Amino acid sequence: MTKEDHGESRDEMGERMVNEEYKLWKKNTPFLYDLVITHALEWPSLTVQWLPPSCKQQQDIIKDDDIDHPNTQMVILGTHTSDNEPNYLILAEVQLHDGTEDEDGDGDVKRPQDKMKP
Template identity: 35%
Template sequence: MKERGKGAGRSVDERYTQWKSLVPVLYDWLANHNLVWPSLSCRWGPQLEQATYKNRQRLYLSEQTDGSVPNTLVIANVEVVKPRVAAAEHISQFNEEARSPFVKKFKTIIHPGEVSFVR
């Protein structure tokens, strides 16, 4: 069998562990916002405010569930830190199970079905 590249023999967990260790080198800033269920849609909205070290911007995303509660469209305000301002410690210590303190819900709209795109 022909090997397809450098990472072909490694498991997904091994590749993820390597990516996670390189996060501070690869990105200027990273905000991980864990959702109950994978989101079918996500769209950036208008910029609300510009400051010296960060900008505030609107974010629209769908929150799907297992059916126990209605699906929703979440409108959030996100504080986006400008490049080379975030501390490397913050970036390297992100937890994929946590919700980002930079993403703050502004409004939640109950939707009768799946929200598969946002305009």
């Protein structure tokens, strides 16, 4: 194998990784934009940090492993205001998608409330 062959295979691996990341992004985009649009903040947030699950959350996940429940995560958002307004932190609880596909096969992943029947 020459250096050129090795370089090409490395380029192919890099391209493959980019394609996989793009597919993952494309799959999760509806959830990301739903969150951004429906949770607008008055000021931009320069700080976003996901918090690890608390001991109680970990126990609940282990105890209820066979029960269908949303994956809830905690996140901290820090504002960046003008000098006339105080900065503040927002502690938010976010329900994430459970990863299951919709049964009708249209490719759209539905939220739990979308699956409820009246």
